Amino acid sequence: MTDRDPFAEGERAARDNIPAEANPYLDGSDEHALWAAGHEKAAGAIEAAESEKR
Numbered sequence: 001m002t003d004r005d006p007f008a009e010g011e012r013a014a015r016d017n018i019p020a021e022a023n024p025y026l027d028g029s030d031e032h033a034l035w036a037a038g039h040e041k042a043a044g045a046i047e048a049a050e051s052e053k054r
Contacts, residue, residue, distance in 0.1 A: 006031040010038025014046065 006025060013022065013035075020039050025032035 004031075006034035007038035010035035010040075011042040012038075014039045014042035 010023070014020075020036060020043070023032055023035050023039070025035050
């Protein structure tokens with residue numbers, strides 16, 4: 001059995017340009033919230049890095 005880390009999965013999805021709407025977890029679940037938080041964190045960091053290039 002593998003322990004899934006929804007937060008890390010969300011971060012990885014953002015780095016892979018997978019949209020937030022693709023969250024695979026049931027809306028309203030703890031896992032959905034963790035995945036979304038991870039995605040938002042990584043997407044924000046990516047956006048900040050891109051704006052520094054401009």
